[in-house]
Amino acid sequence: xxxxxxxxxxxxxxxxxDNFLARRAESDDRTALEWFRxxxxxxxxxxRWFLLAGWRCVLLLHLELSGSSGNILxxxxxxxxxxxxxxxxxxxxxxxxxxxxxxxxxxxxxxxxLWYRSRTGRVLWTFVGILHRRIVPHRLRQAAxxxxxx
Numbered sequence: 572x573x574x575x576x577x578x579x580x581x582x583x584x585x586x587x588x589d590n591f592l593a594r595r596a597e598s599d600d601r602t603a604l605e606w607f608r609x610x611x612x613x614x615x616x617x618x619r620w621f622l623l624a625g626w627r628c629v630l631l632l633h634l635e636l637s638g639s640s641g642n643i644l645x646x647x648x649x650x651x652x653x654x655x656x657x658x659x660x661x662x663x664x665x666x667x668x669x670x671x672x673x674x675x676x677x678x679x680x681x682x683x684x685l686w687y688r689s690r691t692g693r694v695l696w697t698f699v700g701i702l703h704r705r706i707v708p709h710r711l712r713q714a715a716x717x718x719x720x721x
Contacts, residue, residue, distance in 0.1 A: 599718035603656035664692030
């Protein structure tokens with residue numbers, strides 16, 4: 572069980588889960604949330620546009636208005652600690668949660684978890700997941716590179 576504000580959310584075991592790792596520079600003092608901001612908000616505009624279009628138009632994810640301190644590129648900040656941040660959103664197809672943990676061994680671990688709400692969501696992710704598994708490691712590497720220049 573996770574607590575988000577006054578709501579308790581019980582999702583159980585995810586239907587899909589993956590992890591990607593990046594090495595953190597010793598001098599990188601950014602929080603997990605700052606890593607997410609670097610990965611999403613500092614991406615070139617064509618990448619941000621592609622992500623937003625895929626999330627909204629393909630996965631039908633409900634995104635909040637960007638620019639609010641309570642979200643990152645439309646994803647609601649679900650949990651925010653210095654070494655762990657979680658973003659969450661949902662659609663009629665799935666509930667999606669992204670976690671970024673700054674591990675003690677100087678790695679950053681990005682985890683994606685999905686809970687399907689329909690067969691369509693599961694089938695759709697079969698194809699979208701291929702892109703996801705290429706984009707996330709790239710964005711994580713870019714965030715790591717930004718930390719070396721930090």
